[in-house]
Amino acid sequence: MKSLPTIDDVRAAAARIAPHAHRTPVLTSASLDEIAGAALFFKCESFQRCGAFKFRGACNAVMSLSDEVAARGVATHSSGNHAAALALAARIRGIPAHVVMPANAKAVKKAAVAAYGADITFCEPTLAARESTLASVVAATGASVVHPYNDARVIAGQGTAALELLDAVSGLDAIVTPVGGGGLLSGTAVTVAALAPLVRVVAGEPAGADDARRSLAAGTIVPSVDPVTIADGLLTSLGDLTFAIISRHVEGIVAVSEDEIIHAMRLIWERLKIIVEPSSAVALAAALAGGTAGARRVGVVLSGGNVDLETLPWSRPFST
Amino acid sequence: MKSLPTIDDVRAAAARIAPHAHRTPVLTSASLDEIAGAALFFKCESFQRCGAFKFRGACNAVMSLSDEVAARGVATHSSGNHAAALALAARIRGIPAHVVMPANAKAVKKAAVAAYGADITFCEPTLAARESTLASVVAATGASVVHPYNDARVIAGQGTAALELLDAVSGLDAIVTPVGGGGLLSGTAVTVAALAPLVRVVAGEPAGADDARRSLAAGTIVPSVDPVTIADGLLTSLGDLTFAIISRHVEGIVAVSEDEIIHAMRLIWERLKIIVEPSSAVALAAALAGGTAGARRVGVVLSGGNVDLETLPWSRPFST
Numbered sequence: 001m002k003s004l005p006t007i008d009d010v011r012a013a014a015a016r017i018a019p020h021a022h023r024t025p026v027l028t029s030a031s032l033d034e035i036a037g038a039a040l041f042f043k044c045e046s047f048q049r050c051g052a053f054k055f056r057g058a059c060n061a062v063m064s065l066s067d068e069v070a071a072r073g074v075a076t077h078s079s080g081n082h083a084a085a086l087a088l089a090a091r092i093r094g095i096p097a098h099v100v101m102p103a104n105a106k107a108v109k110k111a112a113v114a115a116y117g118a119d120i121t122f123c124e125p126t127l128a129a130r131e132s133t134l135a136s137v138v139a140a141t142g143a144s145v146v147h148p149y150n151d152a153r154v155i156a157g158q159g160t161a162a163l164e165l166l167d168a169v170s171g172l173d174a175i176v177t178p179v180g181g182g183g184l185l186s187g188t189a190v191t192v193a194a195l196a197p198l199v200r201v202v203a204g205e206p207a208g209a210d211d212a213r214r215s216l217a218a219g220t221i222v223p224s225v226d227p228v229t230i231a232d233g234l235l236t237s238l239g240d241l242t243f244a245i246i247s248r249h250v251e252g253i254v255a256v257s258e259d260e261i262i263h264a265m266r267l268i269w270e271r272l273k274i275i276v277e278p279s280s281a282v283a284l285a286a287a288l289a290g291g292t293a294g295a296r297r298v299g300v301v302l303s304g305g306n307v308d309l310e311t312l313p314w315s316r317p318f319s320t
Numbered sequence: 321m322k323s324l325p326t327i328d329d330v331r332a333a334a335a336r337i338a339p340h341a342h343r344t345p346v347l348t349s350a351s352l353d354e355i356a357g358a359a360l361f362f363k364c365e366s367f368q369r370c371g372a373f374k375f376r377g378a379c380n381a382v383m384s385l386s387d388e389v390a391a392r393g394v395a396t397h398s399s400g401n402h403a404a405a406l407a408l409a410a411r412i413r414g415i416p417a418h419v420v421m422p423a424n425a426k427a428v429k430k431a432a433v434a435a436y437g438a439d440i441t442f443c444e445p446t447l448a449a450r451e452s453t454l455a456s457v458v459a460a461t462g463a464s465v466v467h468p469y470n471d472a473r474v475i476a477g478q479g480t481a482a483l484e485l486l487d488a489v490s491g492l493d494a495i496v497t498p499v500g501g502g503g504l505l506s507g508t509a510v511t512v513a514a515l516a517p518l519v520r521v522v523a524g525e526p527a528g529a530d531d532a533r534r535s536l537a538a539g540t541i542v543p544s545v546d547p548v549t550i551a552d553g554l555l556t557s558l559g560d561l562t563f564a565i566i567s568r569h570v571e572g573i574v575a576v577s578e579d580e581i582i583h584a585m586r587l588i589w590e591r592l593k594i595i596v597e598p599s600s601a602v603a604l605a606a607a608l609a610g611g612t613a614g615a616r617r618v619g620v621v622l623s624g625g626n627v628d629l630e631t632l633p634w635s636r637p638f639s640t
Contacts, residue, residue, distance in 0.1 A: 273625035305593035
C-alpha cells in the first residue's frame with residue numbers, strides 16, 4: 001500500500017490550493033439547531049469552485065506535479081464532480097486533462113467537463129471499459145492518473161475543508177461528512193485526528209449504498225454492488241488508502257434512508273436557503289438520525305451543490 | 321407628507337438592528353460576471369432573518385418605539401414577508417404583534433407568521449377589508465401601525481443593506497434592486513445619495529406590475545392595478561414617501577418580462593447555488609437587460625429567499 005497522507009500533507013495542500021480554491025463560508029440556522037438539538041455549523045463546499053469539495057483534492061494533485069510531469073497532462077475516469085474539478089485544475093495550470101466518461105453520463109456532466117476544456121473520451125458504462133480506456137489514454141499521452149479518492153494527494157486536499165472548519169469554529173464536539181469512496185471522510189479524519197483528537201468524526205451513508213458501513217464492520221473492504229440511492233455522489237467503494245484511514249479514525253458510519261436524505265435536503269434548502277445535492281444532505285441526515293448524539297456543537301460538511309434543478313425529489317409541475 | 325428619512329436615520333437604524341439582524345454576505349460568481357459583462361456583487365438578503373430584507377425595516381421600527389408605546393404592540397396588514405418580519409421583531413422585543421391577513425393568504429405564509437407568535441386576524445382579500453380590519457385592531461389594542469414600506473423608520477431600516485454593501489465592496493458603479501412598494505429601493509437611494517453619490521441607483525420591475533416605472537415617467541404615483549407576475553413580492557404601489565425619494569435619486573426603472581425573471585432566477589440558483597424568490601431575480605434580470613449598461617462593478621440586492629419549493633417555474637416531476 002502507498003503511504004498514508006499526514007497532517008503535514010494537508011497543510012501543504014492548503015498552501016498549494018490557496019490561490020485557486022475558495023475558502024468556503026460556514027452557515028448556521030437557529031431553526032435547524034432547534035430541530036437537531038445541537039448547534040450545527042455547515043461547511044458549505046457547495047460554494048467551492050466547480051460546486052463541490054472535489055476541487056480541493058484535484059487542485060492539490062495537479063499543483064503538486066513537477067513541471068515536466070505536469071506537461072504531459074492528467075487523466076481520470078469519472079462521470080461526476082471529480083472530472084470537472086480535474087479539468088478546471090488542469091486548465092488553471094495550463095496543462096491537458098484527459099477524462100474518460102461513460103457514454104451514458106448525464107448531458108449536464110459532459111457539458112461541465114467540456115466547458116473546462118478537457119479532452120473527453122467516451123466508453124462503455126462498465127468499470128472494465130473505463131479502466132481499459134483510461135489505460136489506453138495514459139499509454140498514448142503519458143498523462144498522470146489522478147484517482148477521484150484513493151490517492152494521498154487527493155485525500156490531503158479534501159482534508160483542507162476540515163482544516164478551515166476547525167479554524168472557523170471553536171469547541172466542536174463532532175464533525176459529520178457523507179461517505180462514498182471516502183476521500184472527504186478520510187481527509188477530514190487525518191486533519192481532525194492530528195489537530196483536534198477529541199472531536200468525533202462520523203459519516204453518513206445511504207442505506208442503499210452502505211458498503212463503507214459494512215466495510216468498517218467487516219474489517220475489510222466490502223465492494224459496493226448495485227447501489228441504489230438518490231445520493232449519486234456516494235455510489236463508489238472505498239479504496240485501500242481511504243479504508244485504512246477510516247478504520248483507524250472514524251467513530252461510526254450511520255446508514256440513512258432515502259426518505260431521510262430527501263427530508264434533510266429539503267431542510268437545508270428551506271432553512272439555510274442554499275442549494276445542495278442529495279449527497280450533501282446525507283451528512284445532516286446522519287446527524288438527525290442520532291449519529292452525533294451527545295455532541296453539542298457539530299460541524300456538518302455539505303459536500304456539493306451540483307443538482308439537476310429540473311428534477312427535484314419533492315417538486316410538482318409549476319402552475320400560477 | 322411626513323418627513324423623509326436621512327442618512328442619519330439609516331445610520332441610527334444600523335446601530336439599532338445590529339444586535340438582531342444578520343450582516344448578510346456578498347457573493348460573486350465568475351460565470352455570472354462573464355454573462356453580464358460586468359463584475360456583479362450579490363448582497364444576499366435571502367440569508368437575512370425571516371429570509372428577506374424586510375426584517376431590517378420592521379426591526380428598526382419596533383426597536384425605535386418608546387417602552388410605553390411599544391407595550392401596546394405593533395400592527396400591520398400584510399400577506400407576505402413584512403408580516404413575518406414584524407412578528408419576529410415584536411417577539412424579540414417581547415411585545416404583541418397584530419397581523420391582519422387575507423383569508424386566502426398562502427398556508428405557508430400564515431404558518432410563518434403564526435410561528436413567530438403573532439396574533440392573526442383574517443379578513444376578506446380586498447384592500448378595503450384589510451384597512452378596516454386593521455383599524456378595528458388598532459382601536460381595540462392601541463397598537464402602533466408599521467406600514468410595510470411607506471414609513472420613514474422602515475425605509476431607513478431597508479437602507480442599511482446598501483450601507484453594508486458599500487462598506488463591503490469598493491468602487492461600485494451602480495446598485496440595482498427590485499421595486500414593489502419602494503421600501504428597499506428608496507432606502508438604498510437614501511444611503512447611496514449621501515455616501516456614494518456617483519453610484520447609479522437602478523431598479524428592476526416586472527413588466528406585468530410596472531406601476532413604479534410608470535409613476536416615475538408620469539411624475540406622480542400611478543397605482544398598481546391587477547398586477548400579474550411571478551414576482552409576488554412586487555405587486556404593491558409606491559407610497560408618497562417612497563415615491564418622493566425614488567423620483568429624486570433613482571436613475572431609472574427597467575421593466576423585465578416573466579421569462580427574463582425566470583431565466584435570472586435560474587441563473588442565480590445554478591451559478592450562486594443559493595435559493596432566491598422570483599422578486600430577487602428581478603434585480604439581476606434588470607442588469608442583464610441593460611439597466612446598468614456601462615457599469616463595470618454592479619451591486620445586486622437579492623431581496624429574499626422565501627419561495628415555495630413545491631412549485632418551481634422550471635420543474636417537472638421527479639423520476640429516478
